[in-house]
Amino acid sequence: MQQWDVIVVGAGAAGLFCAIEAAKRGRKTLVLDNGKRIGRKILMSGGGRCNFTNIYASPANYLSQNRHFCKSALSRYTQWDFIALVQQYGIAYHEKTLGQLFCDDSAKDIVEMLQQECDKAGVQIALQQEITAVSYQDGQYQVVTPQLSRQCQSLVIASGGLSLPNLGATAFGYQLAEQFGLKVLPLRAGLVPLTWQPADKAVFEEISGVSLPVTAEANEVLFPEDMLFTHRGLSGPAILQISNYWQPGDALTINLLAGQDLTALLTELQQQHPAQELKTALARVLPKRLVEKLLELKLFQNQPLKALNPKSIERLVDSLQHYIFKPNGTEGYRTAEVTLGGVDTDELSSKTMETKKQPGLYFIGEVVDVTGWLGGYNFQWAWSSGWVAGQYC
Ligand SMILES: Cc1cc2nc3c(=O)[nH]c(=O)nc-3n(C[C@H](O)[C@H](O)[C@H](O)COP(=O)(O)OP(=O)(O)OC[C@H]3O[C@@H](n4cnc5c(N)ncnc54)[C@H](O)[C@@H]3O)c2cc1C
Structure with a gap:
């Protein structure tokens, strides 16, 4: 011994x-x-x-x-x-x-x-x-x-x-x-990517590779960092961080406009380029492939900027600041x-x-x-x- x-x-x-x-x-x-x-x-x-x-x-x-x-x-x-x-x-x-x-x-x-x-x-x-x-x-x-x-x-x-x-x-x-x-x-x-519900997978897997700065929130905890769309779900530092606080069944609230003043931008663009399409304007602050997805999901209606009024801008900003994902689960101990x-x-x-x-x-x-x-x-x-x-x- x-x-x-x-x-x-x-x-x-x-x-x-x-x-x-x-x-x-x-x-x-x-x-x-x-x-x-x-x-x-x-x-x-x-x-x-x-x-x-x-x-x-x-x-x-x-x-x-x-x-x-x-x-x-x-x-x-x-x-x-x-x-x-x-x-x-x-x-x-x-x-x-x-x-x-x-x-x-x-x-x-x-x-x-x-x-x-x-x-x-x-x-x-x-x-x-x-x-x-x-x-x-x-x-x-x-x-x-x-x-x-x-x-x-x-x-x-x-x-x-x-x-x-x-x-x-x-x-x-x-x-x-x-x-x-x-x-x-x-x-x-913990510190793990979150996976799609089947319905979200069908929609979002096409934009895998798209990354953007967001704030991710769950259970009153919030992380401002980058988020990445993947084939399986959401990843990137903001998601890994929030995964520690996420429990099965919880929804995530994602601010897709982290740090960006979209209201000011749209109001200014309305003056300068009234005929510009909303999706073109949004592509200044969000990845273009994501904007196209959000349009497909009818999160907004594409129209010339001059057709927007303060109320519709407020609604759009609010929906982009509080985008809800309900993950199916995590990728588990494998990753x-x-x-x-x-x-x-x-x-x-x-x-x-x-x-x-x-x-x-x-x-x-x-x-x-x-x-x-x-x-x-x-x-x-x-x-x-x-x-x-x-x-x-
Ligand atoms: C891919 C990846 C990247 C990471 N990057 C970072 C980073 O950059 N910064 C950071 O702060 N943290 C990072 N982490 C987390 C960090 O690696 C862990 O928190 C840290 O290694 C924990 O240290 P530990 O010594 O407690 O355990 P470990 O480093 O896991 O060491 C445990 C050891 O015990 C051995 N062992 C297990 N079971 C037995 C057994 N039955 N008999 C004998 N030996 C056994 C294992 O082989 C291992 O060598 C990362 C983790 C992963 C998976």
């Missing part, structure tokens, strides 16, 4: 970061992962450039049944701490938009940085490990794989969520929580970036991430019921929760 101080399950962002901190404290630390390499999600994140944090990250950017839980970790290991580490390794990065920081070159830079930090601190990593059983006896955890039995004082679960099953995602962390009598809150796919829900934060100490009922058992990263917005917030949660657990495990 191999003896360790700390075993971390999951060589993703949270697990590696926790292991580095634990090993720096002199803890004999092993990371187990079922994959062939470390940091697989990091490598494919942010289109291969890893949106590793967000300069505006704050507790307000996270969803959780207990919205206060993430405050402690986020304030003790902040985005500025992670940025300092990235700078220390000379990794070039840039802000793409809305505070989102991406590597200039490749997400590999972040994984190599984590590998070097592991090497420096003396973290051991064992890959392609299938854990078949975990048990607890006399203050020690036994972690069994077909090859070996290992024992440790602290067991840290950083096995992530259910998204991208082909990339090694498993329900391991949730099942282990249940094995130890911990509550797991309902899981669902979701994250899993909402997870190990109930009531079971954990926000200071250490240790479970209250089971000494020496920790949960960090995405497996916990803390989910960030799109934009680097999920990695920041992984770094912060991993870092704090690493100080205690």
Whole structure:
């Protein structure tokens, strides 16, 4: 039986970061992962450039049944701490938009940085490990794989969520929580494209590829970003963001005129070009293929601008600002970036991430019921929760 101080399950962002901190404290630390390499999600994140944090990250950017839980970790290991580490390794990065920081070159830079930090601190990593059983006896955890039995004082679960099953995602962390009598809150796919109802699909799939700035609203939450029409439904950052707040059966209200003053434009054009057709005028503020679709759907009647009156302009603006889509569902874990829900934060100490009922058992990263917005917030949660657990495990 191999003896360790700390075993971390999951060589993703949270697990590696926790292991580095634990090993720096002199803890004999092993990371187990079922994959062939470390940091697989990091490598494919942010289109291969890893949106590793967000300069505006704050507790307000996270969803959780207990919205206060993430405050402690986020304030003790902040985005500025992670940025300092990235700078220390000379990794070039840039802000793409809305505070989102991406590597200039490749997400590999972040994984190599984590590998070097592991090497420096003396973290051991064992890959392609299938854990078949975990048990607890006399203050020690036994972690069994077909090859070996290992024992440790602290067991840290950083096995992530259910998204991208082909990339090694498993329900391991949730099942282990249940094995130890911990509550797991309902899981669902987050940061995920939404799919059409059959009737909408027939209409809108023809304009797949069309993208425009909108504000997307569901359950009184609103995101101003781009929206993309796809063959299957709606995607783009505005939709991924709102998908976290959308529940089956809900309608989405889309403002197709985000930031545009169509009333002023039409009133001005009426003076300058009274014979111009309304659809031509609308194509100044909306993609032409969308305007044609809206005409086909009889959202407006095509007529010369001079035929419009203030009331009809007001009606048109209102319908474009409150366009209702009723999605059928989501694309699910196949394309979701994250899993909402997870190990109930009531079971954990926000200071250490240790479970209250089971000494020496920790949960960090995405497996916990803390989910960030799109934009680097999920990695920041992984770094912060991993870092704090690493100080205690
Ligand atoms: C396509 C995509 C792009 C993304 N882009 C970004 C982005 O740019 N910025 C951002 O902030 N977030 C992004 N995310 C979300 C982010 O990747 C996750 O929130 C983050 O990786 C969670 O870190 P984690 O360490 O908790 O889990 P993970 O990174 O998922 O790591 C969990 C590890 O545990 C291993 N594992 C699972 N089950 C077992 C088991 N039974 N035994 C052993 N090992 C196991 C897995 O193989 C994996 O290596 C993206 C997600 C996806 C899917």
